[in-house]
Amino acid sequence: MKRLALLLVVFTVTLNAQNKKELDQNAIKSMCGCYEVSFNFAETFQYSNDSTYIPSKTKHDKGLEWVQLVEDHTNKISMQHLLIVGKPDSPHIVKHWRQDWEYENTNLYTYDHDNKWRFLSLPKAEVIGQWTQKVFQVDDSPRYEGTSSWVHVDGKSYWENTTSAPLPRREYTKRSDYNVTVRTNRQEITPQGWIHDQDNDKVIREDGKDDVVLAQEKGLNTYIKVEDSRCKAAQDYWKENQEKWALVRAKWNEVFARNKDLVLAEKVENKLLYKYLFAKEGFETSEAINPLIESFVK
Template identity: 70%
Template sequence: MKRVVSALALILAVTLPGNAQNKIMKDQDAIKAMCGCFEVTFNFTETFSFSKDSLYRPSETKTDLGLEWAQLVTDEDDKISIQHLLQVGTPDQPMIIKHWRQDWLFENTDFYRYNGDNEWVFEAKSNDEVEGQWTQKVYQVDDSPRYEGSSTWVHVDGKSYWENITTAPLPRRERTKRSDYNVTIRGNRQEITDYGWLHDQDNAKVIRKNGKKDVVLAKEKGYNTYVKVDDSRCQPTIDWWKANQNKWALVRAKWDEVYGRNKDLILNTKVDNKPLYKHLFNEDVVEQKEINKTIESFIK
């Protein structure tokens, strides 16, 4: 009888609304733990080659260091947005570079899946498919799409992590050097650690052609550590964001309108011989009308 009562108590504890709410709060805390000032180490190496070309050469192993500020932009129950900014140069003469952005949406059903050649295919999932899950939507430096996927945050054995596999464009470090593949299948793991957080990646470099089966050209390992440091080290970046955040809010608003059309999206690589980020990084481009016109010019 005691065993039956204990089992019932356990079931009730797991299914009670309060327990579910506690889980969501743990998810939110884990996501927001990725905010702040971090010393970042970016590590990538090609691990396996499946090319049948005897002249094939793998990408060089890449290791970079940087100081990065992760700014909490939106903090809502079902949406958390974090803008990453790189701080390079010397402390007395820092240069600030707007970096990637990650949005986290709870039980989101609308997705843009990368399909190669600057095309994202719109996909709607059912509520049941995303129950209890968080979607991570990752954006380029100009807030155009990059990749996104939906999974459940896991809190077990003192660990908090989120894992997902999804398609993505070539990373910037490869884009100007490689033309022998056109899709990256990213295995992402975001784990909160005692030093900050870890972005652990197992990626496949894929050749995708219409009507044909994907061909895996090579595999790659990524291991990026974010070590938390005092926020004061990122003060120049904090100040830069305060001075420029209004412009980028206008950029996000335009992209939100584009994404809200819920249809496939194909983007031009360049307009007037310049990529989108070079247009938007222009300090003279600040008005909503001009921002809208610039972004629309890249949409096919």
């Protein structure tokens, strides 16, 4: 009788875990589709002792974005964001960020500072039931990663994590007084789509010293789902270019599989990686792509 009761408990726990994982998968994949997006950022608090400190300007921007499902496996889901800009009759597609989700993943690249990522291997017991969100730059190089559990409670589904990241694109061309963003990211599914809620610390990080928080900011990106047909230009772009970007991801996956700290050059021959890869010609094959990416790996 005791053995039967134990088996019943094990079966119930396993079933609940499977149902929870399915809820997680559905929440993640529900972020795919066509969205009207609002991007909003405001610096909230400043801690600089410099009386000449100038806070970042409040940012309000809007766009149309297609989130393309790239991979859909039991333990990995990958989604590519594509921005649609310009006039409706002649749209331009910008390959935006990518988010990969890996279930009970133990290997992470955590951002240190100044284009350095530390390889971190976690015990399996620490990631049970969790999903790692891996965020990549427009050229599929690493940005930030963090592992946490999806939460489904009181009609809400959300995932929240705090991790270090490079400066966002809106800042790194304008600010040099800090070098790390410590991001608290919350992605929550809503009836209209989803939101990316952020509470960020702007941090000065130096080897052998404690982090110094220069300022804090609030970010709120709202994704409102619209008809997929409005994002046809992005869908067409992906059909035409997905093979090229699959080659780029494959090379980066080979680099990540080395499982060691990663240092990347900002430029090679005074040119950023995405400038090479976004060129219409010259980097369509692995023979061209692989050595290019390798040249940025120190």
